[in-house]
Amino acid sequence: MRMFSITVPASTANLGPGFDSAGLALNLYLTLHVEKSEQWEFVHQSMHLPPVPDASEHLIYETAARTASIYNSTLSPCKVIVESDIPLARGLGSSASAIIAGIELANQLCELSLAFEEKLRIATDIEGHPDNVAASLYGGLVITSQLQNGDIEVFQKTDAELDFIVYIPVIELKTEDARKVLPEQFTRNEAAKASAVGNIMIAALVSGDYKLAGKLMEEDLFHEPYRSSLIPNYEKIREEAKIAGAYGTVISGAGPTMISFTAKGKGKKVAAQLQNLLPSHQVKILKMDQGGSRVTNDIFNR
Numbered sequence: 001m002r003m004f005s006i007t008v009p010a011s012t013a014n015l016g017p018g019f020d021s022a023g024l025a026l027n028l029y030l031t032l033h034v035e036k037s038e039q040w041e042f043v044h045q046s047m048h049l050p051p052v053p054d055a056s057e058h059l060i061y062e063t064a065a066r067t068a069s070i071y072n073s074t075l076s077p078c079k080v081i082v083e084s085d086i087p088l089a090r091g092l093g094s095s096a097s098a099i100i101a102g103i104e105l106a107n108q109l110c111e112l113s114l115a116f117e118e119k120l121r122i123a124t125d126i127e128g129h130p131d132n133v134a135a136s137l138y139g140g141l142v143i144t145s146q147l148q149n150g151d152i153e154v155f156q157k158t159d160a161e162l163d164f165i166v167y168i169p170v171i172e173l174k175t176e177d178a179r180k181v182l183p184e185q186f187t188r189n190e191a192a193k194a195s196a197v198g199n200i201m202i203a204a205l206v207s208g209d210y211k212l213a214g215k216l217m218e219e220d221l222f223h224e225p226y227r228s229s230l231i232p233n234y235e236k237i238r239e240e241a242k243i244a245g246a247y248g249t250v251i252s253g254a255g256p257t258m259i260s261f262t263a264k265g266k267g268k269k270v271a272a273q274l275q276n277l278l279p280s281h282q283v284k285i286l287k288m289d290q291g292g293s294r295v296t297n298d299i300f301n302r
């Protein structure tokens with residue numbers, strides 16, 4: 001007997017210089033089908049999911065249990081059938097989607113009626129930065145900033161005349177490892193230069209000047225120079241995508257996937273040309289998910 005389903009989109013984070021701040025939801029999805037049961041059970045029905053651990057060690061369960069405990073609630077046991085087309089540890093926000101799904105699972109099971117802000121705060125505490133989780137939660141292009149008092153400011157835009165092409169290599173790269181290569185500190189001069197690039201990129205992206213946004217995306221100074229050696233074919237993908245007509249190409253999240261931004265309708269040409277050059281990569285044309293995470297109740301079976 002199915003009770004409800006939770007669907008959460010994938011996301012790309014950073015968009016170059018919007019490090020730990022900018023995210024964009026993409027139309028690949030993690031879906032949970034939740035049924036009442038005598039005990040907790042997870043069933044994974046996709047090649048894009050890790051082996052099933054003990055329920056108590058499952059990221060989705062851990063997140064749900066942590067959320068329930070924040071509100072002094074307990075979870076009633078369920079069977080959770082998990083489907084996903086978000087590749088793991090590739091820079092497309094798989095962990096963020098699992099965290100948002102876990103928070104929503106607790107929200108539904110414990111009838112917490114959580115506001116978006118509460119869900120985002122919990123998700124950011126768990127993930128460590130708001131960019132991917134905010135995009136998966138809200139949908140669209142989302143720019144975030146966690147303030148000194150812990151509040152998270154969110155700017156969202158759900159229209160963009162863009163196609164997104166992702167180049168997914170065979171190898172995985174854990175976010176934890178891709179963060180280890182980053183400097184702990186920047187000088188004042190470095191920070192000012194890097195945020196100036198980010199400021200123009202975001203202003204151009206939001207105002208629809210995609211040519212300028214694409215140019216500035218490729219000028220990131222916060223993380224790409226340190227991570228480029230971890231990404232297969234980094235320079236080749238940037239150069240060839242530009243020749244094929246992309247506005248700009250950046251590392252998606254912590255990598256190793258790269259993502260190009262093109263005019264709407266131009267993605268097909270860029271994807272075809274790059275797939276020829278990168279036979280072992282999976283090249284996909286994606287669209288923005290505009291709605292973020294959602295719950296479907298099966299009222300007949302409740």
Ligand SMILES: Nc1ncnc2c1ncn2[C@@H]1O[C@H](COP(=O)(O)OP(=O)(O)OP(=O)(O)O)[C@@H](O)[C@H]1O
Nearest residue numbers: 059088089090091092093094095098174175253254
């Ligand atoms: N649906 C899921 N169920 C359980 N665990 C998951 C799920 N999705 C991701 N994970 C866990 O998260 C890990 C990947 O997280 P990681 O942050 O390294 O990569 P990512 O989220 O795919 O990429 P990025 O954060 O750069 O976009 C997986 O190895 C797995 O342990």
Ligand SMILES: N[C@@H](CCO)C(=O)O
Nearest residue numbers: 013019020175253254
């Ligand atoms: N902003 C994060 C995204 C991946 O979780 C990073 O680049 O490390």
